[in-house]
Amino acid sequence: ELSGGQQQRVALARAIVVKPEVLLLDEPLSNLDAKLREEMRGEIRRLHDEFNMTTVYVTHDQSEAMAISDRIAVMNKGKVDQLDIPVNIYRRPKTRFVAGFIGRTNFIEGRPNGEVVHFAGFDVPKSTLGSDGLPAGTSTFSVRPQSMEVLASKPQDASGPVLAGKIASRTFLGETWDYTFATEAGLRLRVVSSPANALEKDQAVWLRIDPSQIVRVEDTPAGV
Numbered sequence: 042e043l044s045g046g047q048q049q050r051v052a053l054a055r056a057i058v059v060k061p062e063v064l065l066l067d068e069p070l071s072n073l074d075a076k077l078r079e080e081m082r083g084e085i086r087r088l089h090d091e092f093n094m095t096t097v098y099v100t101h102d103q104s105e106a107m108a109i110s111d112r113i114a115v116m117n118k119g120k121v122d123q124l125d126i127p128v129n130i131y132r133r134p135k136t137r138f139v140a141g142f143i144g145r146t147n148f149i150e151g152r153p154n155g156e157v158v159h160f161a162g163f164d165v166p167k168s169t170l171g172s173d174g175l176p177a178g179t180s181t182f183s184v185r186p187q188s189m190e191v192l193a194s195k196p197q198d199a200s201g202p203v204l205a206g207k208i209a210s211r212t213f214l215g216e217t218w219d220y221t222f223a224t225e226a227g228l229r230l231r232v233v234s235s236p237a238n239a240l241e242k243d244q245a246v247w248l249r250i251d252p253s254q255i256v257r258v259e260d261t262p263a264g265v
Contacts (some may be wrong), residue, residue, distance in 0.1 A: 220232045
């Protein structure tokens with residue numbers, strides 16, 4: 042007769058009472074509703090900190106992994122693509138799989154040209170990207186929707202690339218606007234903006250990109 046959340050708490054208590062050296066949690070919150078999942082992941086983190094117990098937490102929920110873990114191992118076809126702290130997994134993914142699996146991102150192609158890397162419609166200095174060792178050919182880069190800003194007028198203080206385009210589509214998600222920005226050259230980027238920044242479909246806009254957040258990713262997994 043226990044609720045789902047109560048059942049999970051009882052299961053945790055049974056596992057912790059024997060004081061194991063390692064606690065394995067395999068999708069422990071998969072059957073709970075969204076609000077209860079959030080409460081329980083906070084409880085799991087609190088218990089981990091209180092009992093100082095090594096915990097292996099298996100999940101397909103990226104937000105759970107980011108919220109609970111000290112380190113994340115992203116698995117791809119039975120191999121570890123990247124093992125790192127959550128902030129590096131999100132901001133500095135090493136492979137295309139990690140970048141696409143953890144959060145939302147845009148993949149763009151870039152090619153070195155002298156001291157800059159040329160993208161579709163804009164250039165970025167190699168030094169800004171931290172990519173002096175780029176191969177000669179085309180490479181894939183990841184840029185998060187939160188690393189760009191879409192504006193109704195051209196910014197006067199741009200510290201990075203600024204592109205002219207339009208709003209190809211938009212979705213209101215309550216906490217954010219989810220825009221698709223498109224240029225005449227065919228570049229399409231997904232951008233997240235605040236709910237106060239309401240722009241109309243087909244409206245002419247400007248996109249400002251933070252070049253320090255453009256990260257080169259490997260197409261093939263590192264795999265260990």
